[in-house]
Amino acid sequence: MQFQGKNVLITGAAGGIGQALVNAFRDQGARVAVTDRDTSQITADAHFDGDLCDGGFCDGLPTRAASALGGLDILCNNAGVITRGNITTATDADYALTMGVNVEAPFRLCRAAIPLMGHGSAIVNTSSCWGLRPGPDHPLYVMSKAAIASLTQCLGRDHAPDGIRVNAVCPNEVNTPMIRSGFEIRGLDPDQAIAELNASVPLGRIAEPDDIVDVILFLASDAARYVTGSLIEVNGGKAVI
Numbered sequence: 396m397q398f399q400g401k402n403v404l405i406t407g408a409a410g411g412i413g414q415a416l417v418n419a420f421r422d423q424g425a426r427v428a429v430t431d432r433d434t435s436q437i438t439a440d441a442h443f444d445g446d447l448c449d450g451g452f453c454d455g456l457p458t459r460a461a462s463a464l465g466g467l468d469i470l471c472n473n474a475g476v477i478t479r480g481n482i483t484t485a486t487d488a489d490y491a492l493t494m495g496v497n498v499e500a501p502f503r504l505c506r507a508a509i510p511l512m513g514h515g516s517a518i519v520n521t522s523s524c525w526g527l528r529p530g531p532d533h534p535l536y537v538m539s540k541a542a543i544a545s546l547t548q549c550l551g552r553d554h555a556p557d558g559i560r561v562n563a564v565c566p567n568e569v570n571t572p573m574i575r576s577g578f579e580i581r582g583l584d585p586d587q588a589i590a591e592l593n594a595s596v597p598l599g600r601i602a603e604p605d606d607i608v609d610v611i612l613f614l615a616s617d618a619a620r621y622v623t624g625s626l627i628e629v630n631g632g633k634a635v636i
Contacts, residue, residue, distance in 0.1 A: 409433060447500035456504060515617070
């Protein structure tokens with residue numbers, strides 16, 4: 396029960412990683428506020444449905460969560476979108492969505508949350524291995540995840556004197572509905588595609604949501620009390636190719 400008495404806000408709570416993250420925090424004693432477009436199927440202590448591309452929604456969310464929970468100790472900027480295709484096919488709408496969810500929302504949420512947080516609080520952002528070493532044909536995704544990685548390092552340094560730690564988890568492929576839907580859009584069989592990806596990973600499989608959640612929990616916990624401004628790769632030994 397290492398998060399007993401802690402108040403947590405999680406974005407992207409309806410996704411594969413998000414739902415596992417909510418359950419893990421609650422299992423370890425935390426009070427959890429969740430946000431996504433639809434959180435009706437999630438068991439949590441406070442629900443805030445909304446659009447992370449809405450600046451006003453993001454600006455007010457940490458205060459609303461803190462009011463509902465009785466404070467705010469941990470922020471997990473877990474929400475994200477993947478826009479595929481090279482830059483010649485990227486549209487203005489693709490750009491706006493990717494930057495809105497992956498960059499502007501975490502920026503706004505951090506800006507609003509930090510003044511509410513006390514010594515010993517933590518922010519965990521979700522970047523990507525692709526934000527550190529870009530892969531092919533995902534320029535918007537790569538750019539957005541590189542931005543959140545840099546923001547993490549900056550905030551980790553700036554707010555260390557406040558006792559607020561800021562770190563990021565950087566996954567490679569994760570077996571979630573998001574990656575499976577991407578295969579379906581491209582006309583591929585998701586199970587076969589996942590099997591092929593598994594064969595490309597030195598540890599023998601791509602990540603499951605719990606593999607990422609365990610690292611987020613570590614970064615949010617007192618076990619990581621001397622870790623800030625860090626970008627933790629969780630990739631099974633697979634390089635970006």
